Amino acid sequence: MSHDLFEAARAAMEKSYSPYSKFPVGAAIRADDGQVYVGANIENISFPQGWCAEPSAISAMIMGGGRQIAELAVIADKLPLCTPCGGCRQKIAEFASAATRIYLCDDQGVQRTLTMGDLLPYAFETDVIG
Numbered sequence: 001m002s003h004d005l006f007e008a009a010r011a012a013m014e015k016s017y018s019p020y021s022k023f024p025v026g027a028a029i030r031a032d033d034g035q036v037y038v039g040a041n042i043e044n045i046s047f048p049q050g051w052c053a054e055p056s057a058i059s060a061m062i063m064g065g066g067r068q069i070a071e072l073a074v075i076a077d078k079l080p081l082c083t084p085c086g087g088c089r090q091k092i093a094e095f096a097s098a099a100t101r102i103y104l105c106d107d108q109g110v111q112r113t114l115t116m117g118d119l120l121p122y123a124f125e126t127d128v129i130g
């Protein structure tokens with residue numbers, strides 16, 4: 001991964017709205033269109049209504065015209081490394097393949113590289129819907 005995805009995730013994290021958890025998270029996607037799309041977690045006083053950084057970035061990607069995730073970086077400033085939560089794994093998988101690389105970052109850069117298949121083995125898929 002080039003440095004720009006890490007830098008983009010870190011800059012996105014600075015925009016996090018997380019007054020309740022005080023756990024800012026940023027995510028950056030390089031999409032199939034070559035563009036980088038970013039997002040941060042955005043919380044709500046009605047706690048379940050908040051959402052994670054990864055769906056923010058996915059929303060930016062879709063609305064920006066991207067359709068597939070080529071690679072994704074995630075960063076939080078509190079843990080050494082933030083792995084995408086279970087719900088986020090399913091959301092990312094919708095726009096990724098098992099080989100899609102997921103970069104776990106700290107403030108120094110990428111510390112671990114995983115694949116979507118590592119994060120979500122035996123992902124739900126079916127051809128009987130729709």
Ligand code: THU
Pocket residue numbers: 018021023024025040041042043050051052053054082083084085088
């Ligand atoms: N969070 C994310 O943004 N992404 C994840 O994958 C894990 C959790 C956010 C949600 C909440 O705003 C805060 O981190 C604490 O859980």
